[in-house]
Structures are given as C-alpha cells and as structure tokens.
Amino acid sequence: MKTFKVFGLLFTLVLMIGVLAACGGSGENNEQAGGDSGESSGSIIVGGSSAMQPLIGAAAEQFMSENPEVQIEVQGGGSGTGLSEVASGNFDIGNADYFAESKDDIPADELVDHKVAVVGMTAAVHPEAGVDNLSKEDLKKVFTGEVKNWSEVGGNDQEITLVNRPDGSGTRATFNEFGLDGKTPAEGITEDSSNRVKQIVADTPGAIGYLAFSYFDDEGTVTPLSIDGVEPSDENVQTGEFPIWAYQHSYTKGEPEGLTKEFLDYMMSEDIQNNLVPAQGYIPATEMKVERDAEGNETDK
Known part of the structure; x- marks a missing residue:
C-alpha cells in the first residue's frame, strides 16, 4: 500500500513539473511574439539623426503606450552614428538624414532603407x-x-x-x-x-x-x-516643384524581424503618417508624388 502511495506522489510531482515547464515556455513565447494578448513585447534600440529624434521618440512613446510590454530606447548621436551603430549591430534601427551609400565607411549593401518621412x-x-x-x-x-x-x-x-x-x-x-x-x-x-x-x-x-x-x-x-x-x-x-528636401531614413541591418519590423510597420501606418508625422513638422513619405535615389536623381512615383 505504501508503495502505491509513493508511486502516486511521484506521478503527481511529474505532472506538476510538466505543467510548470509548459507555463515557462509560454512566457518565453509571449516575450517574443506577444502571446495570446495580441500585444507586442520585448525591447529595441533606435538611434542616430538628432533631427529625427523628436519624431521617432514621439512614435515610440505612442507605440509603447499601446504595447506596455515593449521598451524602445531612442537615442540621438547624429546620422553617422546611426549608420555605423546599426551596421555594427549595436542599434536595431539607425536613423539618418542621408543615404547610407553617400558614406564610404558604411557597408550600405548590408543595410535596408526604410524611408519613414520627408523633410x-x-x-x-x-x-x-x-x-x-x-x-x-x-x-x-x-x-x-x-x-x-x-x-x-x-x-x-x-x-x-x-x-x-x-x-x-x-x-x-x-x-x-x-x-x-x-x-x-x-x-x-x-x-x-x-x-x-x-x-x-x-x-x-x-x-x-x-x-x-x-x-x-x-x-x-x-x-x-x-x-x-x-x-x-x-x-x-x-510634387517635386520645390527642390530642397530629403528623406528621413530608418536603416536596419538586413530585413527587419520581430519587434523591429512591427515598429517600422507602425511608422508607416496611416495614423502615424497622416497625423504624427505632420504634427512633428515632417512630410508623410506616403504622400510623395516623386522619389529620389542615392545619386539625387528624381522621378515620378
């Protein structure tokens, strides 16, 4: 009889360990994918252009208010810092006022350009x-x-x-x-x-x-x-009639994934482009009728 009790206790203990392990695994998945709540989670570092910092900072604050499990650290430092730090993997997103191709010391072929606004x-x-x-x-x-x-x-x-x-x-x-x-x-x-x-x-x-x-x-x-x-x-x-303008670039090292991609998609959302971008004094990238390449050539979209 005692033997059966011991086996029963052992069986119960094994079941409890299995349940706890499953809960622990679910927590890790929630941290990466938002779990069943539908909210994002995790942390990223965004930095570079000081001219872009108010816009990116405001968007990050809004995104974090909608996703309390997210932490987005927004830094300045200048466009050169944004490009070098994202290329080296220290930033998840590097912001710049100019094309990465214009700088000889930046591996532009390793970076992906996301044009989030125009100035x-x-x-x-x-x-x-x-x-x-x-x-x-x-x-x-x-x-x-x-x-x-x-x-x-x-x-x-x-x-x-x-x-x-x-x-x-x-x-x-x-x-x-x-x-x-x-x-x-x-x-x-x-x-x-x-x-x-x-x-x-x-x-x-x-x-x-x-x-x-x-x-x-x-x-x-x-x-x-x-x-x-x-x-x-x-x-x-x-419309391309006024000549002095530039893209506000957010670069990633390779194609963005996870929270980095979610935040960049958020930057291009209708709400941010139509409301926050103009409120911060920028022109929505989605409203441009012309586009410009790294050599300065301008064409109709």
Missing part, C-alpha cells in the same frame, strides 16, 4: 534683408560669397552674414546638394543646432541660414525664401 528645407533670412525670393543662381552666389550685399539681388542695402551648420550635419548636406548644387558655402557663423541658426538669423540684420520647414512660424522672426518663385511648402515638395 523640406529652405533658406531663412532676417526680415530686414528685403527679400523673400531668390533665383537658385543668386542663392548660390549669396552662399559662396560672390554676392555680399542684399542690394545686389534686389534687397535692401544691407551686408550679408552667412550662418551655416557644421560639416557632418545632415541639414547642411541636404541644403548644399539641392539648394547650392554641391557648391561649398563661404566661411561664416557656424552653429550646431537649427534652433541656434534660427536665433542668430533673427537677431542679426542681413543674416541668412537654412532651416527645415518646421522651424518657420507665424511670428515672422525669420523669412523663408521661395526659390525661382516656388514657395517652400509641403505640397510643392510632394
């Missing part, structure tokens, strides 16, 4: 300059120092002060390539952030810099320039 840019001038439109040729002459007074291009008799971003800035790279056709700006004031560029231009009569559209507001502290009579607007960027 439009134009020159910003002090209101007392007396201009709100320049031909592209005159714009290049101003920034290369060939023109030194606004009166030479139809403005007021006011000396021109150039305000640039530093080498390595994605904003500078975009403006130089598509606003100045690759020409190098003359020496002037150099500021590390777009906020500082706006402040310097607003405080300095005759100053000119360049900013993303989102930095222009109704206060009129700086004047956005039209180029060849084309206004700097989201609509004119979408």
Whole structure:
C-alpha cells in the first residue's frame, strides 16, 4: 500500500513539473511574439539623426503606450552614428538624414532603407534683408560669397552674414546638394543646432541660414525664401516643384524581424503618417508624388 502511495506522489510531482515547464515556455513565447494578448513585447534600440529624434521618440512613446510590454530606447548621436551603430549591430534601427551609400565607411549593401518621412528645407533670412525670393543662381552666389550685399539681388542695402551648420550635419548636406548644387558655402557663423541658426538669423540684420520647414512660424522672426518663385511648402515638395528636401531614413541591418519590423510597420501606418508625422513638422513619405535615389536623381512615383 505504501508503495502505491509513493508511486502516486511521484506521478503527481511529474505532472506538476510538466505543467510548470509548459507555463515557462509560454512566457518565453509571449516575450517574443506577444502571446495570446495580441500585444507586442520585448525591447529595441533606435538611434542616430538628432533631427529625427523628436519624431521617432514621439512614435515610440505612442507605440509603447499601446504595447506596455515593449521598451524602445531612442537615442540621438547624429546620422553617422546611426549608420555605423546599426551596421555594427549595436542599434536595431539607425536613423539618418542621408543615404547610407553617400558614406564610404558604411557597408550600405548590408543595410535596408526604410524611408519613414520627408523633410523640406529652405533658406531663412532676417526680415530686414528685403527679400523673400531668390533665383537658385543668386542663392548660390549669396552662399559662396560672390554676392555680399542684399542690394545686389534686389534687397535692401544691407551686408550679408552667412550662418551655416557644421560639416557632418545632415541639414547642411541636404541644403548644399539641392539648394547650392554641391557648391561649398563661404566661411561664416557656424552653429550646431537649427534652433541656434534660427536665433542668430533673427537677431542679426542681413543674416541668412537654412532651416527645415518646421522651424518657420507665424511670428515672422525669420523669412523663408521661395526659390525661382516656388514657395517652400509641403505640397510643392510632394510634387517635386520645390527642390530642397530629403528623406528621413530608418536603416536596419538586413530585413527587419520581430519587434523591429512591427515598429517600422507602425511608422508607416496611416495614423502615424497622416497625423504624427505632420504634427512633428515632417512630410508623410506616403504622400510623395516623386522619389529620389542615392545619386539625387528624381522621378515620378
């Protein structure tokens, strides 16, 4: 009789171990796939372009509020950092203001490009300059120092002060390539952030810099320039009429999987593209009527 009791206890113990093991396995699956709740879980690191950080950060906060078991760490560091860190496997997603192919030290063939938004840019001038439109040729002459007074291009008799971003800035790279056709700006004031560029231009009569559209507001502290009579607007960027714009790239090393893919799909969702992207001052990638390749060639979509 005692023998039967012992066997019974052993059998019960084995059953309990089996149940616990099954529960443990289910927990691991939930962590990776969201389990039966339908919610995502896990963690990823996203970093790079400081210009993209507010947009990605806002999207991450919204995604995490909808998926409490998810942790998305959003870092800055610049576009170069985003590309190098995702290539080395330290970031799950690396953000950049320019194509990976434009950097010789980045293994672009190992990276997959996800264009999550578009940013439009134009020159910003002090209101007392007396201009709100320049031909592209005159714009290049101003920034290369060939023109030194606004009166030479139809403005007021006011000396021109150039305000640039530093080498390595994605904003500078975009403006130089598509606003100045690759020409190098003359020496002037150099500021590390777009906020500082706006402040310097607003405080300095005759100053000119360049900013993303989102930095222009109704206060009129700086004047956005039209180029060849084309206004700097989201609509004119979408149709390809306004030339100075860039993709906001989110790169992955190989095709994304798991939570990384879920978050990138979320970035391209109707809610994010139609609501959050414009609210953050960007242009939805899904609304572009033209597309541009790594060599700068533009075609209709």
